[in-house]
Amino acid sequence: MMINIVERNCPICKNSLVDVSEINPDIDPRLDEKIIKKYWSGFYKNNVFFPYYRCNCGFLFNKSFPDEESLKKLYSNEKDNVIHGDLELDLKTKKYYLRQLNFSLNNFEKRYNVLEIGADNGNFLKLFQKQYKNSSLYAIEPNQNMKKNLNEVTKNVFDSIDEINDNKKFDIIIGVHVFDHIPNLNEYFHKLNNFLSPSGFIFGVVHDERSLMPRIFKNRWPIYRLQHPHLFNHSSLDNFFTKYNFKKIFIKKTKNYFNIGYLLNQLFLSLLKLRISVPNLFSVGLKLGNFCFLYKKNK
Template sequence: MNLNKDSEYYKDLNPLLNCIDHVVSNESYEVMYNSKYEMLVTSPVPTNLKDYYESDSYISHTDSNKSLFDKIYQIVKKYTLNKKLKLINSFNTNEKDILDIGAGTGEFLKVCKNNKWSVVGVEPSKSAREIAFKKDIHLKETINDLENKKFDIITLWHVLEHVPNLNEYIYKLKNFLKENGVLIIAVPNYKSYDAKYYKNFWAAYDVPRHLWHFSKTSIQLLFNQVNLKVEKTLPMYFDSFYVSLLSEKYKTGKSNPFKAFFIGLQSNLKAIKTKEYSSHIYILKNK
């Protein structure tokens, strides 16, 4: 596995969509199809990528509760935090060590810590780390700042799509995981109905912050390279509603909450048959 270059993911690409950055720059980016990995790739990648996260609209780096989007996000977040806790508690672990990568403002780790988990977190955003610090959650800036330690559980909640050095990151995740550990990865699914409906306005493309756009097949292929196997795939039901709400705004300039709810509901109903939800949680373990 080539740890330093992701060049193989940029080979033999076919243009699929032209998407606009609706959050920061209004710049346009190509979303390209890689048939080998059944994965979509954002092109080009800005050299100053971190600047594209500097926005009050980037809610995972704040605890904002002002707009309609913010309020819905915070309500759903409280519910999903408990679901995430229930998920990690379902695994038999000896020491209850958890590493959360892309920890945002530390809400998930705070819930874990309050439930007797030993927590470690990583978050590149300085402002998000400062908010987490006020909650007594002390986050590292990068995974390179972690000590040589292994964890029972490693979680990435909508993080892998942001990682510039994908091969290197996957290899490091493998090395941080205990032999009987569990890797939990949540990512958007470009094969969902809401993605197909909104096309280039689909909010989960989120270019250029989302560098990669995964399918079930691509996750299996990527992690197979480090002998990690997808044991289970779980749906994230709320994502279709929230993503549709943002997508409606991008497409029409208005929130259209009733239309967004209808599309989100349709997406979940169709996924009962297709198994292609707006986002998936992947449970991975060593082979």
């Protein structure tokens, strides 16, 4: 497998004049493609990621990143997208996300045309359908291991956005931990925008690179990783949507549900490079390092 690395400008403002990286890994993946394959998914003692640069516009992004063909190969082997594979916690977390969306989208009788990109195990769509029973659901998920679960929620499951009929329009497009993974943000956003109805919404959840976590962990924050070509904060995300003439409905910190044992294991691994195995114990909902957002097409 050949991995081809390309050089990028800032995906938001196109600026290419950033010289010095702000966050650097222990091991630079540009040295050898074997490193990229080995560290692509999972959590390790060594932090391996492409160096992050801070653009003048405030966006934090990788100048070097694998091209699209290489990414397809790297992602096709993924097993489970849910970070720690715990379905109950995943459901709790997604219920919390849905509650945020309900504040603005409270017509439970309406038939919403919904598209979820990176629909993962389908849990979010399943919850959505329980609440908005008349909705019509579409899902995009390239990971073949997720297809079985997703097909139980909807028959409209696609590998890629390019497979959806051009004339289709959606009222809401959802992306939970997806926008941090898309290197060609502008190109992809153009496609999404074409599928969005004139007063449609985009709802998403992303990591917050200005949250408390990266300040504590420094370059050991587990979110600095190969799969994230850029990371947002509230203002860089807002810059991005403003550029496309979208109207902000909200940006909010979100709760994620974790097992205490899992958190301790991660803490030891990231800060002390020690692999310990504390049992899961109980779960807590913490506003640790993510935020959700809702934007409306401003036309």
